[in-house]
Amino acid sequence: MKKKSLLSKTLSLFVVCTTVIFILTTPLFYLLTKHFYAEDMADIINAVQQGNGIPSLDLERDIIMGMMLQLLLIFIVLCFALLLTIRFMTHRLWSPFDDTLKMIEQFNLAKNPIPQLYDGGIEEFARLNDSLRKLIQKDKEAYRIQKEFTENASHELQTPLAIIRSKLDLLMQENADEKTMLAIADLYSLNIRMEHLNRNLLLLAKIENEQYTEMEDIDLNDFIESSLPGYEALHSGICFEHDKKDIFKIRANRILLECLLNNLIVNAIRHTPDTDGGIKVLSSNGNLTVYNSAYGDSLKADTLFLRFRTGDVNKKGNGLGLSIVKAICDYHGWDVNYSFEDKGHKFSILFII
Amino acid sequence: MLFSLYLTEPHLFWHNLFSYSDFLQSCILNLQPTLQKTxxxxxxxxxxxxxxxxxxxxxxxxxxxxxxxxxxxxxxxxxxxxxxxxxxxxxxxxxxxxxxxxxxxxxxxxxxxxxxxxxxxxxxxxxxxxxxxxxxxxxxxxxxxxxxxxxxxxxxxxKNFTGSNILKNGELTIDLLCKRVSTNELALDLTKTEYELLLFLIENRRRVISKSALAEHLSGDIADMMDDFNFVYAHIKNLKAKLQQAGISECIKTYYGTGYKWILEE
CATH class of the missing domain: 3.40.50.2300 (Response regulator)
Known part of the structure; x- marks a missing residue:
């Protein structure tokens, strides 16, 4: 089907609309002409035919009045046609554009397939949809490549990292002197840092690829209780407060929940100046709060959850921990917030149940 | 038979030949240790x-x-x-x-x-x-x-190859089922972490174990989120003190704070 341009379509619609209204109002014009405009003429013709004298009439006034009325009617009809075209026809004409706009607004590069766009047989919209489709296709391709790259790169890096680690384990066995041993220790910590970074990138890629589909109902309090001993090996005196009677079930992926908790608590351990205590974990009313006493001031809340932003000058961590927290919360539809209270950092997660 | 295989599928022939040589080699290897160790x-x-x-x-x-x-x-x-x-x-x-x-x-x-x-x-x-x-x-x-x-x-x-669930090392006796450690019938009061640490060290005796390997063994995936493994040092210190109290000293050698080795003779 040949597509028409927007302008020609509007014009043709206007013409059609006006014609229809004029046809519909023809009886009105007829009546108007008969009773106002041509009324006097008809009287004169009747009188002349019957041989009577011309009746005394204010012909000028009547004709002007009739013409004026006719003009008014035409004006009203035209206005009506215009209004109708603008109000309803244009609305119908532009509805494909409206649909496209809605679809684009709701479009999520990660989740949705390329949307089916309707052009309504209009050339401009067809062009718009075509370019949008191409653009989205390119974006999706770029997105896919980026995702795959992260995942593949992480996979490929794992092997050399494993080899380095095993070689270090072997090197440790050679009765080396202090300098060498300290160098080996440095290499160990570098290896672990790289390994950690690699694992985190892989995790983020997997969350984005939505590879964690298995969800189960987990009692959060039980879950925290069972992971506490692991944290206490790292830092003594972590205080966990919750209402014992409260059963706090959430629907989550077990691996991700564990990862979320690990990141929040290790982050707290890492940034507290206290060697004993200073960390509080609170769970109540659909809320989980992790609080730790801090060295300094509040962190910048707006950039806190971005990747590779470390608030600390000491450059601890790899700057991915909190973005993982954010990604996991987004994945489950939870809300995570940061605030600075009582000279300490407070992260709270609101589970929407 | 081998020759006919060579004619039909030469790659399988070579593969089989290698397997046989492997087999012979391992027979010899198998024979050797039986003479020395059971x-x-x-x-x-x-x-x-x-x-x-x-x-x-x-x-x-x-x-x-x-x-x-x-x-x-x-x-x-x-x-x-x-x-x-x-x-x-x-x-x-x-x-x-x-x-x-x-x-x-x-x-x-x-x-x-x-x-x-x-x-x-x-x-x-x-x-x-x-x-x-x-x-x-x-x-x-x-x-x-x-x-x-x-x-x-x-x-x-x-798999019960080694038979018993009791691990002995010098004066130390570890009951692996009950997770109890004792010296000369005297029980040692160890925390879960210290027990794991002791077992790991003893089972890797004669080897230097890096702090990071210990850290990972003790706290799994969480360990590599930490920047330093000083918590390992703290646990080692506690374990050493408890062993010292039980009369076992000089059992863990520290290598410049980077690695540890169990040196108690059996």
């Missing part, structure tokens, strides 16, 4: 990364293990079909096939070989699939060699 564990390492496989062999051969290597799917399958092993370390991604198929083949055999999956694929599915198919343990790459050694030790013990 019990020697036979391990097979199925891993396509030669460097990693070599490291594992080098590390494990310090114990009384006899290690053999397989670098591809075909090689692994042919070795499994010919010999019996006590413990098999299995990588899942191999050139020529999936490691899980090898696992099925191992389980079809009447032997009681223990299988530890070592895989870079750290997805949970693999772990679940592997354990469902009958693997005994799962270790995600990268791992520390002392950790692998510990897992092998635990597996062999579980």
């Amino acid at each position: 019990q020697e564990m036979k391990l097979l390492i199925i891993e396509d990364e030669k460097e990693l496989s070599d490291s594992i062999v080098c590390f494990l051969s310090r114990e009384d293990y006899l290690c053999e290597q397989a670098f591809s799917f075909v090689e692994a399958v042919s070795k499994i079909e010919i010999y019996d092993y006590d413990c098999i370390m299995l990588d899942l991604m191999l050139p020529g096939g999936n490691g899980l198929d090898i696992l099925k083949k191992i389980k079809k055999k009447p032997s009681v070989a223990g299988v530890i999956i070592i895989s870079a694929k750290d997805s949970l599915d693999d772990k679940v699939d592997g354990l469902r198919l009958g693997a005994d343990d799962y270790l995600a790459k990268p791992f520390h060699l002392p950790e692998l050694s510990m897992r092998i030790f635990a597996l062999l013990r579980r």
Whole structure:
């Protein structure tokens, strides 16, 4: 089907609309002409035919009045046609554009397939949809490549990292002197840092690829209780407060929940100046709060959850921990917030149940 | 028969020939240790990364293990079909096939070989699939060699190759079932972490273990989120003090704060 341009379509619609209204109002014009405009003429013709004298009439006034009325009617009809075209026809004409706009607004590069766009047989919209489709296709391709790259790169890096680690384990066995041993220790910590970074990138890629589909109902309090001993090996005196009677079930992926908790608590351990205590974990009313006493001031809340932003000058961590927290919360539809209270950092997660 | 195979399928012929030479070689290897020691564990390492496989062999051969290597799917399958092993370390991604198929083949055999999956694929599915198919343990790459050694030790013990659940080292006696440690009938009061630490050190005796390997053993994945492993030092210090109290001193040697070694003689 040949597509028409927007302008020609509007014009043709206007013409059609006006014609229809004029046809519909023809009886009105007829009546108007008969009773106002041509009324006097008809009287004169009747009188002349019957041989009577011309009746005394204010012909000028009547004709002007009739013409004026006719003009008014035409004006009203035209206005009506215009209004109708603008109000309803244009609305119908532009509805494909409206649909496209809605679809684009709701479009999520990660989740949705390329949307089916309707052009309504209009050339401009067809062009718009075509370019949008191409653009989205390119974006999706770029997105896919980026995702795959992260995942593949992480996979490929794992092997050399494993080899380095095993070689270090072997090197440790050679009765080396202090300098060498300290160098080996440095290499160990570098290896672990790289390994950690690699694992985190892989995790983020997997969350984005939505590879964690298995969800189960987990009692959060039980879950925290069972992971506490692991944290206490790292830092003594972590205080966990919750209402014992409260059963706090959430629907989550077990691996991700564990990862979320690990990141929040290790982050707290890492940034507290206290060697004993200073960390509080609170769970109540659909809320989980992790609080730790801090060295300094509040962190910048707006950039806190971005990747590779470390608030600390000491450059601890790899700057991915909190973005993982954010990604996991987004994945489950939870809300995570940061605030600075009582000279300490407070992260709270609101589970929407 | 071999000659006819050579005519029809030359690559199989060569493969078989290699298998036979392997077989002879292992017969000789098998004969040697029986003269010296009665019990020697036979391990097979199925891993396509030669460097990693070599490291594992080098590390494990310090114990009384006899290690053999397989670098591809075909090689692994042919070795499994010919010999019996006590413990098999299995990588899942191999050139020529999936490691899980090898696992099925191992389980079809009447032997009681223990299988530890070592895989870079750290997805949970693999772990679940592997354990469902009958693997005994799962270790995600990268791992520390002392950790692998510990897992092998635990597996062999579980499979009851070494017989008892009591581990003795000098005056120390560890009941592995009740997780109790005692010296000369005197029980030691150790925390769970200290117990794990002690067991790890003893089972890796004669080796220097890095602080990071200890940290990872003690707290798993959480450990590598930490920037330093000073918590290991604290636990070692506590363990040393408790052992000292029980009359065992000079049992853990520290190497410049980077590594530890259990030096108590048996």
